[in-house]
Amino acid sequence: MALVLGIESSCDETAAALVDSERRIVAQRIASQDEQHAPFGGVVPEIAARAHAERLAPMIEGVLEDAGVTLEECDAIAATAGPGLIGGVMVGLVSAKALAMASDVPLIAINHLEGHALSPRLADDALEFPYALLLVSGGHCQILRVDGVGRYRRLATTIDDALGEAFDKTAKILGLGFPGGPAVERIAKEGDASAVPLPRPMVGSGEPHFSFAGLKSAVLRAHESGKYEAADIAASFQQAAIDCVVDRLEVALEGMQGVETLVVAGGVAANASVRAALEGVASGHGMRFTAPPPKLCTDNAAMIAWAGIERLSMEGFAPDPLEISARPRWPLDPDAEPVRGAGVKA
Numbered sequence: 001m002a003l004v005l006g007i008e009s010s011c012d013e014t015a016a017a018l019v020d021s022e023r024r025i026v027a028q029r030i031a032s033q034d035e036q037h038a039p040f041g042g043v044v045p046e047i048a049a050r051a052h053a054e055r056l057a058p059m060i061e062g063v064l065e066d067a068g069v070t071l072e073e074c075d076a077i078a079a080t081a082g083p084g085l086i087g088g089v090m091v092g093l094v095s096a097k098a099l100a101m102a103s104d105v106p107l108i109a110i111n112h113l114e115g116h117a118l119s120p121r122l123a124d125d126a127l128e129f130p131y132a133l134l135l136v137s138g139g140h141c142q143i144l145r146v147d148g149v150g151r152y153r154r155l156a157t158t159i160d161d162a163l164g165e166a167f168d169k170t171a172k173i174l175g176l177g178f179p180g181g182p183a184v185e186r187i188a189k190e191g192d193a194s195a196v197p198l199p200r201p202m203v204g205s206g207e208p209h210f211s212f213a214g215l216k217s218a219v220l221r222a223h224e225s226g227k228y229e230a231a232d233i234a235a236s237f238q239q240a241a242i243d244c245v246v247d248r249l250e251v252a253l254e255g256m257q258g259v260e261t262l263v264v265a266g267g268v269a270a271n272a273s274v275r276a277a278l279e280g281v282a283s284g285h286g287m288r289f290t291a292p293p294p295k296l297c298t299d300n301a302a303m304i305a306w307a308g309i310e311r312l313s314m315e316g317f318a319p320d321p322l323e324i325s326a327r328p329r330w331p332l333d334p335d336a337e338p339v340r341g342a343g344v345k346a
């Protein structure tokens, strides 16, 4: 049995976890920085990096203590090496390098997106490759075919905003605070999803890509018109976003042969209405549907540790720690064709 220490610091969650190869989360601690970023309505990179630097070392000590193990008893340290806010990534990676070298434990550099992409396998031991993956977070919005560890084919991405970003901007427009996704979901429950006419960008397009910038602008116009309640705008926005996701997935699934399971991961996968809609898509295609529990959808270190477990048996899994560098961009599928407008997201 293998035991891996996972470290995550790529955005605004500082997290450490110990996960074993039996899929047990042996210990985990997570500190959100919501309070520090809330006054600014979004994540401030310098504040994030400083908060990671202050919290990470005691947090790693804490999880080892919670589990009653020493660093030397771990088979590897797995740390997010990108993509993300570079200051935060560097804090986690440099800490991991120091620990790896001091304790002579191998260091595995994890792509944060791979952490999300494999997280459903931590939660569901019956999930085999290949699977269709909708990866929806604050920075990314992609449809991928996952054929194995490190084997990702990107079928779709966003040409502007990510889905989580659209939730966050909607929350900001409606004055719901930060982080936005859970707040929009909460008030959408009180609203009428058909009250506000909103566009469904890209719906009907033959390629499965996403676009949410126009939807966000329409939310702003609806709010500024003064004609609608915030709950109705939130509910209508959430429904429009879901309609887009369902339509895009339908197109992507047509091009995917031999895939029997639909999987969702990333922060927006915590949204119950999104999950329910995807379950519908899967059953329409005779596919199984699986999603990690909400706490494993938003950023956490258990998914990073699990990606480390998955990579442990691969050749060259742990290069010289000093050769690993932090990467602000790190696409899961480097061969994916660039999409018009989609220059900014990995």
Ligand code: KG4
Pocket (backbone or CB within 6 Å): 011, 136, 137, 138, 139, 140, 163, 164, 165, 167, 168, 179, 180, 181, 182, 185, 266, 267, 268, 269, 270, 271, 272, 297, 298, 299
């Ligand atoms: O995966 P994640 O924690 O961080 C990134 O890697 O980006 O995703 C965070 C995103 C944020 O945009 C947040 O608003 C969104 O996920 N999110 C949600 C919900 N919970 C988190 N969006 C909609 N509904 C939710 N319940």
Ligand code: ZN
Pocket (backbone or CB within 6 Å): 112, 116, 137, 138, 266, 267, 298, 299
């Ligand atoms: Zn994430």
